[in-house]
Amino acid sequence: MIRPIAILVGLGFSIVVLLSFVTGAYTWATEEVQPAAEYEFHLAPHGPEGGFAHDGPFGTWDVAQLQRGYQVYKEVCAACHSLKYVAFRDLAGLGYDEGQIKAEAASYQVPGIDPNTGEATFRPGLPTDYFPSPYPNAVAAAAANNNAIPPDLSLMTKARHHGPEYVYSLLTGYGPIPAELEQEFPEFETPTGLYFNRYFPNLNLAMAPPLTTDGQVSYAEGNPAPTIRQMSADVAAFLTWTAEPKMVERRQTGWPVLGFLIFATILAFLAKKQVWSNATPGRKDD
Template sequence: MIRIGGILVGLGFAVVVLFSFVIGAYNFATEEKQGAAEYEFYKKPEKADFAHDGTLGTWDLAQLQRGYQVYKEVCAACHSLKFVAFRDLAALGYTEDEVKALAAEWQVPGIDPNTGEDILRPGSPTDNFPLVYPNNVAAAAANNNAIPPDLSLMAKARADGTNYIHSLLSGYGPIPGELKEKYPDFETPPGLYFNQYFPNLNIAMAPPIAIEDQVSYADGTKATVQQMSQDVAAFLTWTAEPKLVERKQSGLPVLGFLIFATILAYLSKQQIWAAVKPKKKG
Protein backbone atom coordinates (compact mmCIF):
# COMPACT_ATOMS: atom_id res chain seq x y z
CA MET A 1 0.00 0.00 0.00
CA ILE A 2 2.84 2.38 0.85
CA ARG A 3 4.51 1.56 -2.47
CA ILE A 4 1.33 2.36 -4.38
CA GLY A 5 0.98 5.65 -2.51
CA GLY A 6 4.58 6.57 -3.37
CA ILE A 7 3.97 5.81 -7.04
CA LEU A 8 0.85 7.97 -7.06
CA VAL A 9 2.68 10.86 -5.41
CA GLY A 10 5.50 10.59 -7.94
CA LEU A 11 3.04 10.53 -10.85
CA GLY A 12 1.22 13.54 -9.42
CA PHE A 13 4.49 15.46 -9.11
CA ALA A 14 5.45 14.56 -12.69
CA VAL A 15 2.05 15.71 -13.98
CA VAL A 16 2.38 19.06 -12.19
CA VAL A 17 5.89 19.62 -13.58
CA LEU A 18 4.77 18.68 -17.11
CA PHE A 19 1.72 20.95 -16.87
CA SER A 20 3.88 23.88 -15.68
CA PHE A 21 6.32 23.30 -18.52
CA VAL A 22 3.55 23.24 -21.14
CA ILE A 23 1.93 26.41 -19.77
CA GLY A 24 5.28 28.20 -19.61
CA ALA A 25 6.17 27.20 -23.17
CA TYR A 26 2.75 28.34 -24.43
CA ASN A 27 3.03 31.72 -22.70
CA PHE A 28 6.55 32.22 -24.03
CA ALA A 29 5.43 31.47 -27.59
CA THR A 30 2.26 33.58 -27.55
CA GLU A 31 2.89 36.56 -25.26
CA GLU A 32 3.94 39.87 -26.74
CA LYS A 33 7.68 40.37 -26.44
CA GLN A 34 8.63 43.27 -24.16
CA GLY A 35 11.71 45.39 -24.59
CA ALA A 36 12.49 44.02 -28.06
CA ALA A 37 14.13 47.30 -29.04
CA GLU A 38 16.96 46.63 -26.60
CA TYR A 39 17.73 43.31 -28.28
CA GLU A 40 17.36 44.53 -31.85
CA PHE A 41 19.22 47.85 -31.70
CA TYR A 42 21.90 47.08 -29.13
CA LYS A 43 25.31 47.09 -30.82
CA LYS A 44 28.23 44.93 -29.80
CA PRO A 45 31.49 46.82 -29.20
CA GLU A 46 33.25 47.82 -32.39
CA LYS A 47 36.76 46.52 -32.89
CA ALA A 48 39.42 49.20 -32.58
CA ASP A 49 43.12 48.93 -33.37
CA PHE A 50 45.14 48.81 -30.15
CA ALA A 51 48.90 48.33 -30.00
CA HIS A 52 48.58 45.71 -27.25
CA ASP A 53 46.27 43.47 -29.30
CA GLY A 54 47.53 40.20 -30.71
CA THR A 55 50.17 37.72 -29.63
CA LEU A 56 53.05 40.11 -30.32
CA GLY A 57 51.28 43.26 -29.11
CA THR A 58 53.04 45.77 -26.87
CA TRP A 59 51.91 48.73 -24.80
CA ASP A 60 51.86 52.08 -26.56
CA LEU A 61 53.30 54.11 -23.67
CA ALA A 62 52.40 57.42 -25.28
CA GLN A 63 48.79 56.28 -25.60
CA LEU A 64 48.74 55.06 -21.99
CA GLN A 65 50.01 58.46 -20.80
CA ARG A 66 47.33 60.20 -22.84
CA GLY A 67 44.75 57.82 -21.39
CA TYR A 68 45.91 58.65 -17.87
CA GLN A 69 45.47 62.33 -18.68
CA VAL A 70 41.90 61.71 -19.91
CA TYR A 71 41.12 59.71 -16.77
CA LYS A 72 42.53 62.42 -14.49
CA GLU A 73 40.84 65.36 -16.21
CA VAL A 74 37.53 63.73 -17.13
CA CYS A 75 36.76 60.37 -15.52
CA ALA A 76 38.25 61.01 -12.06
CA ALA A 77 35.43 63.42 -11.23
CA CYS A 78 33.15 60.42 -10.64
CA HIS A 79 35.14 57.17 -10.93
CA SER A 80 37.85 55.85 -8.61
CA LEU A 81 40.90 53.67 -9.29
CA LYS A 82 41.18 52.26 -5.80
CA PHE A 83 43.29 49.21 -6.73
CA VAL A 84 46.02 51.23 -8.50
CA ALA A 85 48.96 52.86 -6.70
CA PHE A 86 50.67 55.99 -7.96
CA ARG A 87 54.00 54.14 -8.09
CA ASP A 88 52.49 51.84 -10.70
CA LEU A 89 52.53 54.79 -13.13
CA ALA A 90 56.26 54.22 -13.56
CA ALA A 91 55.28 51.39 -15.92
CA LEU A 92 53.83 54.02 -18.28
CA GLY A 93 57.27 55.48 -18.91
CA TYR A 94 57.30 58.14 -16.20
CA THR A 95 60.52 58.76 -14.26
CA GLU A 96 60.69 58.50 -10.48
CA ASP A 97 60.53 62.29 -10.12
CA GLU A 98 57.59 62.49 -12.52
CA VAL A 99 55.72 59.84 -10.53
CA LYS A 100 56.27 61.83 -7.34
CA ALA A 101 54.99 64.98 -9.04
CA LEU A 102 51.94 63.19 -10.46
CA ALA A 103 51.10 61.70 -7.06
CA ALA A 104 51.40 65.10 -5.38
CA GLU A 105 48.70 66.48 -7.69
CA TRP A 106 46.14 64.33 -5.85
CA GLN A 107 44.73 64.81 -2.37
CA VAL A 108 44.59 61.62 -0.28
CA PRO A 109 43.31 60.96 3.26
CA GLY A 110 45.87 61.40 6.01
CA ILE A 111 46.27 62.16 9.71
CA ASP A 112 47.61 65.36 11.20
CA PRO A 113 50.66 64.27 13.25
CA ASN A 114 50.09 67.07 15.74
CA THR A 115 46.35 66.73 16.41
CA GLY A 116 45.56 63.22 15.17
CA GLU A 117 42.68 64.59 13.11
CA ASP A 118 41.77 63.40 9.63
CA ILE A 119 43.14 65.65 6.91
CA LEU A 120 43.80 65.63 3.19
CA ARG A 121 47.43 65.69 2.10
CA PRO A 122 49.29 65.51 -1.23
CA GLY A 123 49.67 61.96 -2.46
CA SER A 124 52.94 60.05 -2.49
CA PRO A 125 54.01 57.18 -4.79
CA THR A 126 53.10 54.57 -2.17
CA ASP A 127 49.48 55.77 -1.97
CA ASN A 128 46.63 54.33 -4.00
CA PHE A 129 44.37 56.58 -6.03
CA PRO A 130 41.85 58.11 -3.58
CA LEU A 131 38.15 57.30 -3.56
CA VAL A 132 35.94 59.94 -5.15
CA TYR A 133 33.12 59.36 -2.66
CA PRO A 134 33.41 58.12 0.93
CA ASN A 135 30.63 55.53 0.46
CA ASN A 136 27.92 54.37 -1.93
CA VAL A 137 25.25 56.51 -0.29
CA ALA A 138 27.21 59.68 -1.04
CA ALA A 139 27.96 58.43 -4.56
CA ALA A 140 24.29 57.76 -5.29
CA ALA A 141 23.21 61.10 -3.83
CA ALA A 142 25.58 62.95 -6.12
CA ASN A 143 24.64 61.02 -9.27
CA ASN A 144 20.85 60.77 -9.41
CA ASN A 145 20.87 57.46 -7.47
CA ALA A 146 23.38 55.86 -9.86
CA ILE A 147 26.63 54.70 -8.25
CA PRO A 148 29.65 55.26 -10.52
CA PRO A 149 31.66 52.01 -10.57
CA ASP A 150 35.34 51.83 -9.75
CA LEU A 151 37.31 51.60 -13.00
CA SER A 152 40.37 49.69 -11.78
CA LEU A 153 39.19 46.36 -13.22
CA MET A 154 36.50 47.56 -15.62
CA ALA A 155 38.26 46.27 -18.73
CA LYS A 156 38.24 42.78 -17.21
CA ALA A 157 34.73 43.04 -15.79
CA ARG A 158 33.08 43.55 -19.20
CA ALA A 159 33.12 41.26 -22.21
CA ASP A 160 35.63 42.57 -24.76
CA GLY A 161 36.33 45.25 -22.17
CA THR A 162 38.78 47.44 -24.10
CA ASN A 163 36.51 47.78 -27.12
CA TYR A 164 33.45 48.05 -24.86
CA ILE A 165 34.88 51.09 -23.04
CA HIS A 166 35.96 52.73 -26.28
CA SER A 167 32.61 52.12 -28.00
CA LEU A 168 30.54 53.17 -24.99
CA LEU A 169 32.37 56.47 -24.51
CA SER A 170 32.04 57.39 -28.17
CA GLY A 171 28.58 55.89 -28.70
CA TYR A 172 26.28 58.59 -27.31
CA GLY A 173 23.80 60.20 -29.66
CA PRO A 174 20.13 60.75 -30.50
CA ILE A 175 17.68 57.89 -30.84
CA PRO A 176 17.96 56.61 -34.45
CA GLY A 177 14.97 57.30 -36.66
CA GLU A 178 14.74 53.61 -37.56
CA LEU A 179 14.33 52.67 -33.90
CA LYS A 180 11.75 55.42 -33.29
CA GLU A 181 9.81 54.37 -36.38
CA LYS A 182 9.68 50.71 -35.41
CA TYR A 183 9.12 51.30 -31.68
CA PRO A 184 7.22 54.61 -31.30
CA ASP A 185 6.85 54.10 -27.56
CA PHE A 186 10.57 53.77 -26.94
CA GLU A 187 12.06 56.77 -25.17
CA THR A 188 14.97 57.82 -23.03
CA PRO A 189 13.65 58.72 -19.55
CA PRO A 190 14.71 62.01 -17.93
CA GLY A 191 18.13 61.70 -16.35
CA LEU A 192 19.26 58.94 -18.75
CA TYR A 193 21.14 59.12 -22.05
CA PHE A 194 20.79 57.06 -25.22
CA ASN A 195 23.76 54.83 -26.05
CA GLN A 196 23.50 51.88 -28.44
CA TYR A 197 26.53 50.16 -26.87
CA PHE A 198 24.85 49.95 -23.45
CA PRO A 199 22.74 46.78 -23.06
CA ASN A 200 19.38 48.48 -22.39
CA LEU A 201 20.21 51.48 -24.64
CA ASN A 202 19.71 54.03 -21.84
CA ILE A 203 22.55 54.83 -19.44
CA ALA A 204 22.67 57.03 -16.35
CA MET A 205 26.15 58.39 -17.09
CA ALA A 206 26.13 61.66 -18.99
CA PRO A 207 28.48 61.75 -21.99
CA PRO A 208 31.86 62.25 -20.28
CA ILE A 209 33.69 62.88 -23.56
CA ALA A 210 31.44 65.12 -25.61
CA ILE A 211 33.54 67.58 -27.62
CA GLU A 212 36.87 67.73 -29.41
CA ASP A 213 39.86 69.19 -27.57
CA GLN A 214 38.17 68.52 -24.23
CA VAL A 215 41.69 67.57 -23.14
CA SER A 216 44.86 69.28 -24.33
CA TYR A 217 47.34 66.48 -24.91
CA ALA A 218 50.88 67.22 -23.84
CA ASP A 219 52.30 65.43 -26.91
CA GLY A 220 50.22 67.50 -29.33
CA THR A 221 47.93 64.67 -30.46
CA LYS A 222 44.57 65.88 -31.79
CA ALA A 223 42.04 65.20 -29.01
CA THR A 224 39.03 63.96 -30.97
CA VAL A 225 36.23 62.11 -29.21
CA GLN A 226 37.38 58.86 -30.81
CA GLN A 227 41.01 59.48 -29.86
CA MET A 228 40.25 60.31 -26.23
CA SER A 229 37.89 57.32 -25.92
CA GLN A 230 40.49 54.98 -27.36
CA ASP A 231 43.30 56.35 -25.20
CA VAL A 232 41.41 56.02 -21.91
CA ALA A 233 40.22 52.54 -22.94
CA ALA A 234 43.86 51.50 -23.41
CA PHE A 235 44.79 53.02 -20.03
CA LEU A 236 41.97 51.17 -18.25
CA THR A 237 43.08 47.95 -19.93
CA TRP A 238 46.49 48.49 -18.37
CA THR A 239 45.02 49.20 -14.90
CA ALA A 240 42.97 45.99 -15.12
CA GLU A 241 45.84 43.81 -16.33
CA PRO A 242 49.22 45.57 -16.14
CA LYS A 243 51.09 42.33 -16.91
CA LEU A 244 49.07 41.63 -20.07
CA VAL A 245 51.95 42.13 -22.50
CA GLU A 246 54.47 40.26 -20.33
CA ARG A 247 52.03 37.34 -20.00
CA LYS A 248 51.55 37.10 -23.76
CA GLN A 249 55.26 37.41 -24.46
CA SER A 250 56.07 34.61 -22.01
CA GLY A 251 53.69 32.31 -23.87
CA LEU A 252 55.90 31.98 -26.97
CA PRO A 253 58.98 30.60 -25.13
CA VAL A 254 56.74 28.22 -23.19
CA LEU A 255 55.11 27.01 -26.40
CA GLY A 256 58.53 26.56 -28.02
CA PHE A 257 59.76 24.57 -25.00
CA LEU A 258 56.71 22.28 -25.11
CA ILE A 259 57.26 21.60 -28.82
CA PHE A 260 60.95 20.87 -28.21
CA ALA A 261 60.13 18.59 -25.23
CA THR A 262 57.56 16.69 -27.31
CA ILE A 263 60.07 16.09 -30.12
CA LEU A 264 62.74 15.06 -27.61
CA ALA A 265 60.37 12.62 -25.91
CA TYR A 266 59.42 11.06 -29.26
CA LEU A 267 63.07 10.61 -30.30
CA SER A 268 63.90 9.13 -26.89
CA LYS A 269 61.07 6.64 -27.24
CA GLN A 270 62.33 5.64 -30.68
CA GLN A 271 65.86 5.16 -29.32
CA ILE A 272 64.81 3.13 -26.28
CA TRP A 273 62.54 0.75 -28.20
CA ALA A 274 64.65 0.51 -31.35
CA ALA A 275 66.11 -2.90 -30.38
CA VAL A 276 62.73 -4.43 -29.55
CA LYS A 277 61.25 -6.14 -32.53
CA PRO A 278 57.48 -6.59 -32.66
CA LYS A 279 56.26 -10.18 -32.56
CA LYS A 280 54.92 -11.58 -35.75
CA LYS A 281 51.33 -12.70 -35.68
CA GLY A 282 50.47 -16.33 -36.40
Protein backbone atom coordinates in the same frame (compact mmCIF):
# COMPACT_ATOMS: atom_id res chain seq x y z
CA MET B 1 49.64 -5.01 -19.29
CA ILE B 2 49.96 -2.15 -16.82
CA ARG B 3 52.08 0.00 -19.16
CA PRO B 4 49.62 0.02 -22.12
CA ILE B 5 46.75 0.88 -19.76
CA ALA B 6 48.72 3.76 -18.26
CA ILE B 7 49.61 5.02 -21.73
CA LEU B 8 45.98 4.88 -22.86
CA VAL B 9 44.80 6.70 -19.72
CA GLY B 10 47.42 9.43 -20.18
CA LEU B 11 46.60 9.74 -23.87
CA GLY B 12 42.89 10.03 -23.12
CA PHE B 13 43.51 12.70 -20.50
CA SER B 14 45.72 14.67 -22.90
CA ILE B 15 43.07 14.51 -25.63
CA VAL B 16 40.35 15.76 -23.25
CA VAL B 17 42.53 18.68 -22.10
CA LEU B 18 43.42 19.57 -25.70
CA LEU B 19 39.78 19.46 -26.81
CA SER B 20 38.73 21.64 -23.86
CA PHE B 21 41.41 24.20 -24.70
CA VAL B 22 40.55 24.26 -28.41
CA THR B 23 36.81 24.47 -27.73
CA GLY B 24 37.26 27.30 -25.21
CA ALA B 25 39.58 29.25 -27.52
CA TYR B 26 37.21 28.83 -30.47
CA THR B 27 34.20 29.91 -28.40
CA TRP B 28 36.04 32.97 -27.08
CA ALA B 29 37.10 33.99 -30.60
CA THR B 30 33.74 33.46 -32.31
CA GLU B 31 31.10 34.08 -29.66
CA GLU B 32 28.76 36.90 -30.56
CA VAL B 33 27.82 39.49 -27.96
CA GLN B 34 24.23 38.84 -26.92
CA PRO B 35 22.23 42.05 -26.36
CA ALA B 36 20.70 42.24 -22.91
CA ALA B 37 17.98 44.60 -24.07
CA GLU B 38 14.73 43.80 -25.81
CA TYR B 39 15.61 46.24 -28.55
CA GLU B 40 17.47 45.11 -31.65
CA PHE B 41 19.01 48.56 -31.94
CA HIS B 42 21.62 47.70 -29.33
CA LEU B 43 24.96 47.50 -31.19
CA ALA B 44 27.92 45.23 -30.53
CA PRO B 45 31.03 47.16 -29.41
CA HIS B 46 33.84 47.89 -31.82
CA GLY B 47 37.31 49.34 -31.53
CA PRO B 48 38.87 52.36 -33.24
CA GLU B 49 39.79 52.17 -36.89
CA GLY B 50 42.99 50.15 -37.11
CA GLY B 51 42.45 48.60 -33.68
CA PHE B 52 44.68 48.94 -30.63
CA ALA B 53 48.44 48.50 -30.58
CA HIS B 54 48.10 45.80 -27.91
CA ASP B 55 45.71 43.67 -29.97
CA GLY B 56 46.76 40.19 -31.08
CA PRO B 57 49.33 37.71 -29.80
CA PHE B 58 52.22 39.96 -30.88
CA GLY B 59 50.71 43.26 -29.73
CA THR B 60 52.70 45.75 -27.65
CA TRP B 61 51.82 48.75 -25.52
CA ASP B 62 51.79 52.13 -27.22
CA VAL B 63 53.31 54.01 -24.27
CA ALA B 64 52.50 57.42 -25.73
CA GLN B 65 48.86 56.38 -26.06
CA LEU B 66 48.79 55.06 -22.51
CA GLN B 67 50.10 58.38 -21.24
CA ARG B 68 47.45 60.25 -23.22
CA GLY B 69 44.82 57.87 -21.83
CA TYR B 70 46.01 58.57 -18.30
CA GLN B 71 45.69 62.29 -19.00
CA VAL B 72 42.11 61.79 -20.21
CA TYR B 73 41.30 59.74 -17.11
CA LYS B 74 42.86 62.33 -14.81
CA GLU B 75 41.16 65.34 -16.39
CA VAL B 76 37.78 63.79 -17.21
CA CYS B 77 37.03 60.37 -15.74
CA ALA B 78 38.61 60.86 -12.30
CA ALA B 79 35.85 63.31 -11.38
CA CYS B 80 33.48 60.34 -10.93
CA HIS B 81 35.41 57.07 -11.26
CA SER B 82 38.08 55.58 -9.01
CA LEU B 83 41.12 53.39 -9.76
CA LYS B 84 41.32 51.71 -6.38
CA TYR B 85 43.54 48.83 -7.54
CA VAL B 86 46.19 51.05 -9.15
CA ALA B 87 49.00 52.60 -7.10
CA PHE B 88 50.83 55.76 -8.13
CA ARG B 89 54.08 53.78 -8.30
CA ASP B 90 52.50 51.64 -11.03
CA LEU B 91 52.81 54.65 -13.35
CA ALA B 92 56.42 53.57 -13.85
CA GLY B 93 54.93 51.13 -16.35
CA LEU B 94 53.82 54.13 -18.43
CA GLY B 95 57.35 55.47 -18.66
CA TYR B 96 57.21 58.01 -15.81
CA ASP B 97 60.37 58.40 -13.73
CA GLU B 98 60.56 58.55 -9.94
CA GLY B 99 60.32 62.35 -9.75
CA GLN B 100 57.29 62.46 -12.03
CA ILE B 101 55.56 59.75 -10.04
CA LYS B 102 56.15 61.61 -6.77
CA ALA B 103 54.76 64.78 -8.33
CA GLU B 104 51.69 62.94 -9.65
CA ALA B 105 51.04 61.35 -6.27
CA ALA B 106 51.44 64.67 -4.43
CA SER B 107 48.84 66.28 -6.70
CA TYR B 108 46.17 64.06 -5.10
CA GLN B 109 44.78 64.29 -1.59
CA VAL B 110 44.46 60.87 0.05
CA PRO B 111 42.88 59.89 3.39
CA GLY B 112 45.31 59.94 6.32
CA ILE B 113 45.57 60.26 10.09
CA ASP B 114 46.67 63.41 11.90
CA PRO B 115 49.69 62.25 13.97
CA ASN B 116 48.94 64.81 16.66
CA THR B 117 45.21 64.27 17.20
CA GLY B 118 44.60 60.86 15.64
CA GLU B 119 41.71 62.28 13.66
CA ALA B 120 41.01 61.41 10.04
CA THR B 121 42.41 63.97 7.64
CA PHE B 122 43.82 64.30 4.15
CA ARG B 123 47.43 64.50 3.04
CA PRO B 124 49.34 64.66 -0.26
CA GLY B 125 49.66 61.25 -1.87
CA LEU B 126 52.81 59.14 -1.86
CA PRO B 127 53.99 56.75 -4.63
CA THR B 128 52.89 53.82 -2.45
CA ASP B 129 49.32 55.14 -2.17
CA TYR B 130 46.50 54.00 -4.43
CA PHE B 131 44.40 56.39 -6.50
CA PRO B 132 41.76 57.79 -4.14
CA SER B 133 38.03 57.65 -4.76
CA PRO B 134 36.40 60.97 -5.72
CA TYR B 135 33.67 60.28 -3.15
CA PRO B 136 33.98 59.51 0.58
CA ASN B 137 31.48 56.63 0.39
CA ALA B 138 28.88 54.93 -1.81
CA VAL B 139 26.02 57.05 -0.45
CA ALA B 140 27.76 60.26 -1.49
CA ALA B 141 28.58 58.76 -4.90
CA ALA B 142 24.94 57.80 -5.49
CA ALA B 143 23.66 61.17 -4.31
CA ALA B 144 25.90 62.98 -6.78
CA ASN B 145 24.99 60.76 -9.74
CA ASN B 146 21.21 60.37 -9.80
CA ASN B 147 21.35 57.29 -7.53
CA ALA B 148 23.82 55.51 -9.86
CA ILE B 149 27.16 54.70 -8.25
CA PRO B 150 29.99 55.18 -10.78
CA PRO B 151 31.91 51.88 -11.02
CA ASP B 152 35.59 51.58 -10.30
CA LEU B 153 37.52 51.47 -13.58
CA SER B 154 40.59 49.50 -12.50
CA LEU B 155 39.33 46.21 -13.97
CA MET B 156 36.59 47.50 -16.24
CA THR B 157 38.04 46.10 -19.47
CA LYS B 158 38.19 42.65 -17.87
CA ALA B 159 34.67 42.93 -16.47
CA ARG B 160 33.10 43.54 -19.89
CA HIS B 161 33.05 41.33 -22.98
CA HIS B 162 35.55 42.78 -25.45
CA GLY B 163 36.40 45.33 -22.75
CA PRO B 164 38.59 47.85 -24.65
CA GLU B 165 36.13 47.93 -27.54
CA TYR B 166 33.23 48.28 -25.09
CA VAL B 167 34.80 51.31 -23.41
CA TYR B 168 35.63 52.93 -26.75
CA SER B 169 32.15 52.31 -28.18
CA LEU B 170 30.37 53.51 -25.05
CA LEU B 171 32.28 56.80 -25.01
CA THR B 172 31.53 57.44 -28.67
CA GLY B 173 27.99 56.01 -28.73
CA TYR B 174 25.96 58.90 -27.30
CA GLY B 175 23.45 60.59 -29.56
CA PRO B 176 19.77 61.21 -30.28
CA ILE B 177 17.26 58.36 -30.39
CA PRO B 178 17.13 57.06 -34.00
CA ALA B 179 13.87 57.68 -35.85
CA GLU B 180 13.54 54.00 -36.74
CA LEU B 181 13.68 53.07 -33.05
CA GLU B 182 10.93 55.55 -32.16
CA GLN B 183 8.86 54.26 -35.06
CA GLU B 184 9.18 50.58 -34.18
CA PHE B 185 8.97 51.07 -30.41
CA PRO B 186 6.73 54.11 -29.76
CA GLU B 187 6.79 53.33 -26.05
CA PHE B 188 10.57 53.71 -25.86
CA GLU B 189 11.85 56.82 -24.12
CA THR B 190 14.91 58.07 -22.33
CA PRO B 191 13.84 59.15 -18.83
CA THR B 192 15.06 62.37 -17.31
CA GLY B 193 18.55 61.89 -15.92
CA LEU B 194 19.45 59.12 -18.38
CA TYR B 195 21.20 59.35 -21.75
CA PHE B 196 20.67 57.36 -24.93
CA ASN B 197 23.60 55.16 -25.94
CA ARG B 198 23.29 52.40 -28.55
CA TYR B 199 26.20 50.45 -27.08
CA PHE B 200 24.71 50.16 -23.61
CA PRO B 201 22.56 47.01 -23.24
CA ASN B 202 19.26 48.71 -22.35
CA LEU B 203 20.08 51.79 -24.46
CA ASN B 204 19.65 54.24 -21.57
CA LEU B 205 22.70 55.10 -19.50
CA ALA B 206 22.95 57.06 -16.25
CA MET B 207 26.39 58.45 -17.11
CA ALA B 208 26.31 61.75 -18.94
CA PRO B 209 28.59 61.97 -22.00
CA PRO B 210 32.04 62.56 -20.45
CA LEU B 211 33.68 63.56 -23.74
CA THR B 212 31.55 66.18 -25.43
CA THR B 213 33.84 68.24 -27.66
CA ASP B 214 37.04 67.79 -29.63
CA GLY B 215 39.99 69.31 -27.81
CA GLN B 216 38.38 68.81 -24.40
CA VAL B 217 41.77 67.52 -23.22
CA SER B 218 44.84 69.36 -24.48
CA TYR B 219 47.52 66.96 -25.70
CA ALA B 220 51.19 67.90 -25.83
CA GLU B 221 52.66 68.90 -29.15
CA GLY B 222 53.47 65.96 -31.40
CA ASN B 223 50.44 63.90 -30.37
CA PRO B 224 47.35 63.21 -32.50
CA ALA B 225 44.54 65.76 -32.47
CA PRO B 226 42.39 65.18 -29.35
CA THR B 227 39.13 64.36 -31.10
CA ILE B 228 36.41 62.54 -29.16
CA ARG B 229 37.28 59.29 -30.92
CA GLN B 230 41.00 59.71 -30.28
CA MET B 231 40.49 60.51 -26.60
CA SER B 232 38.11 57.54 -26.29
CA ALA B 233 40.66 55.19 -27.86
CA ASP B 234 43.42 56.52 -25.61
CA VAL B 235 41.52 56.11 -22.35
CA ALA B 236 40.30 52.66 -23.44
CA ALA B 237 43.92 51.61 -24.00
CA PHE B 238 44.89 53.05 -20.60
CA LEU B 239 42.12 51.12 -18.85
CA THR B 240 43.28 47.96 -20.60
CA TRP B 241 46.68 48.57 -19.03
CA THR B 242 45.22 49.17 -15.55
CA ALA B 243 43.34 45.87 -15.78
CA GLU B 244 46.28 43.84 -17.15
CA PRO B 245 49.54 45.77 -16.75
CA LYS B 246 51.61 42.62 -17.41
CA MET B 247 49.62 41.47 -20.44
CA VAL B 248 52.29 42.21 -23.03
CA GLU B 249 55.08 40.81 -20.85
CA ARG B 250 53.01 37.66 -20.29
CA ARG B 251 52.59 37.18 -24.02
CA GLN B 252 56.26 37.77 -24.68
CA THR B 253 57.14 35.19 -22.04
CA GLY B 254 54.58 32.73 -23.36
CA TRP B 255 56.13 32.36 -26.81
CA PRO B 256 59.56 31.13 -25.60
CA VAL B 257 57.84 28.86 -23.09
CA LEU B 258 55.65 27.42 -25.85
CA GLY B 259 58.73 26.91 -28.03
CA PHE B 260 60.54 25.16 -25.19
CA LEU B 261 57.58 22.85 -24.55
CA ILE B 262 57.42 21.90 -28.23
CA PHE B 263 61.19 21.26 -28.25
CA ALA B 264 60.97 19.22 -25.04
CA THR B 265 58.10 17.19 -26.48
CA ILE B 266 60.13 16.37 -29.57
CA LEU B 267 63.11 15.37 -27.41
CA ALA B 268 60.88 13.19 -25.24
CA PHE B 269 59.45 11.48 -28.32
CA LEU B 270 62.90 10.83 -29.78
CA ALA B 271 64.13 9.54 -26.42
CA LYS B 272 61.18 7.19 -26.22
CA LYS B 273 61.94 5.90 -29.72
CA GLN B 274 65.59 5.39 -28.76
CA VAL B 275 64.85 3.64 -25.46
CA TRP B 276 62.37 1.24 -27.02
CA SER B 277 64.24 0.68 -30.28
CA ASN B 278 65.94 -2.48 -28.93
CA ALA B 279 62.90 -3.89 -27.10
CA THR B 280 62.47 -7.62 -27.55
CA PRO B 281 59.52 -8.30 -29.91
CA GLY B 282 56.66 -10.14 -28.27
CA ARG B 283 57.84 -9.51 -24.73
CA LYS B 284 55.05 -9.36 -22.17
CA ASP B 285 55.01 -7.28 -19.04
CA ASP B 286 54.67 -9.03 -15.69
